[in-house]
Amino acid sequence: MQKQETLSKNQKIILDLIEKSDQPLKAYSILFDVKKKGINAPLQVYRALNKLVKIGKIHKIESRNAFIACKNSKCQIAKATVFSICESCEDVTEIHDHKLSEHLRDFKDNKGMKYNKYNLEFFGLCKKCV
Amino acid sequence: MQKQETLSKNQKIILDLIEKSDQPLKAYSILFDVKKKGINAPLQVYRALNKLVKIGKIHKIESRNAFIACKNSKCQIAKATVFSICESCEDVTEIHDHKLSEHLRDFKDNKGMKYNKYNLEFFGLCKKCV
DNA sequence: AACGCTGTGTAATAATATAACATATTTAAG
DNA sequence: CTTAAATATGTTATATTATTACACAGCGTT
Numbered sequence: 001m002q003k004q005e006t007l008s009k010n011q012k013i014i015l016d017l018i019e020k021s022d023q024p025l026k027a028y029s030i031l032f033d034v035k036k037k038g039i040n041a042p043l044q045v046y047r048a049l050n051k052l053v054k055i056g057k058i059h060k061i062e063s064r065n066a067f068i069a070c071k072n073s074k075c076q077i078a079k080a081t082v083f084s085i086c087e088s089c090e091d092v093t094e095i096h097d098h099k100l101s102e103h104l105r106d107f108k109d110n111k112g113m114k115y116n117k118y119n120l121e122f123f124g125l126c127k128k129c130v
Numbered sequence: 131m132q133k134q135e136t137l138s139k140n141q142k143i144i145l146d147l148i149e150k151s152d153q154p155l156k157a158y159s160i161l162f163d164v165k166k167k168g169i170n171a172p173l174q175v176y177r178a179l180n181k182l183v184k185i186g187k188i189h190k191i192e193s194r195n196a197f198i199a200c201k202n203s204k205c206q207i208a209k210a211t212v213f214s215i216c217e218s219c220e221d222v223t224e225i226h227d228h229k230l231s232e233h234l235r236d237f238k239d240n241k242g243m244k245y246n247k248y249n250l251e252f253f254g255l256c257k258k259c260v
Numbered sequence: 261a262a263c264g265c266t267g268t269g270t271a272a273t274a275a276t277a278t279a280a281c282a283t284a285t286t287t288a289a290g
Numbered sequence: 291c292t293t294a295a296a297t298a299t300g301t302t303a304t305a306t307t308a309t310t311a312c313a314c315a316g317c318g319t320t
Contacts, residue, residue: 008266008267008268009267009268010267010268011267026306026307027306027307027308028306028307039269040269040270041269041270041271042307042308042309043268043269043270043271043308043309043310044268044269044270046307046308046309047267047268051266051267062192062193062251063192063249065276065306065307065308084239084241084243084245086243087247093239093241095239097237097239100233100237103230103233104250107227107230107252109214109223109225109227109252111214111223111256111257112256112257113214113216113252113254113255113256113257114254114255114260115214115252115253115254116253116254116255117217117252117253117254118250118251118252118253119193119250119251119253120234120248120249120250120251121192121248121249121250122237122239122243122245122247122248123245123246123247123248123249124243124244124245124246124247125243125244125246126241126242126243127241127242127243130244136286138285138286138297138298138299139298139299140298140299141298156275156276157275157276157277158275158276169300170300170301171300171301171302172276172277172278173277173278173279173299173300173301173302174299174300174301176276176277176278177298177299178298181297181298195275195276195277195307
C-alpha cells in the first residue's frame, strides 16, 4: 500500500489500461491505445511495463508476449505466477491454488539451485471451447 | 522409435545442431549456423522448429525464446515441461521430478478447464552463480 | 551545488516470427 | 500405378516484439 502512490505518469496510464482489461494486452496494442494520452513510442510502453512487472502490478504471459493485471493484492512481487490459457479462445486466468503454490515454493531440484521465482502456464480448452 | 526416421532434411539438420548444444539456441543463431548447409531463410528454421516442438524432440523456453533438445526419451510429446533457469549465466536444465509431475498432471482448477499441456520455468541462481 | 536515482522523449535499429506464393516430395487410397 | 492429400521446400516480403543510444528533467540526499 505504499508503492501504488509512487507510480509515474506513464506507469499509471498503462496500469489503468491493463487493469481495465480482464485479458492480457500486447505491448503494441497498449501503445496504440495510449497514443491519445501522449505516449508515442514503444520504449515508453516497455519501460512502464517492465517496472509494473517488477513491482508485481502486472504479469507477463511468456508464451503469449502479453501482459495482464495481477488481481491478487498479496502478490506484491512477481515471483510466483500460475496461469491457465485456453488454446482456442486465448482466455487467460491467473490461478491461486494454495496446495500447488506450496509444492512449487518447496520444490528442490538436485542441482542445488536456489529459486526465487517461477512461472507456470497450463494450456487446454476452457469450458466454452471444449 | 519411429518418428525419428521420418524427419525431413531440414528437420534433421536443425535437430542435430540443437542436440549438440546442451544449452538453448535461438532461432536466428540456428539460422546463422545452418546457412552453410543450405538453409537460407528464417521461415525454413521456424518450420523445422515448430515441427520438432510438436513431436517433442525439442522444447521452447518461452521466457527466453530459445529451443533446447529434449533428453528424455519418454518425452515423445511436448506436453509437460519443467525447466530451471539461472538468471545470471542463463544456464537452462530440464527437470524431471516424479512428484512434481504428478502434482501438475493431477492439478484441477475450479474453472473446469481440461489441461493437456503445461510449461513451468523456475528462475534463480545456479551453484556457480550464487 | 553536485550527485545519484528514476523517469521522460525521440530516433533508429535489433531480434523474433509469420504471410503469401510457387513448387516439390512423400504417403495413402482407389 | 496413378491420383489426391498431406507434408515439406524455397523465396520474398513483411509483421511483431523489444532494445540501444542519446539528451535531458525532476527529485531527494549530502
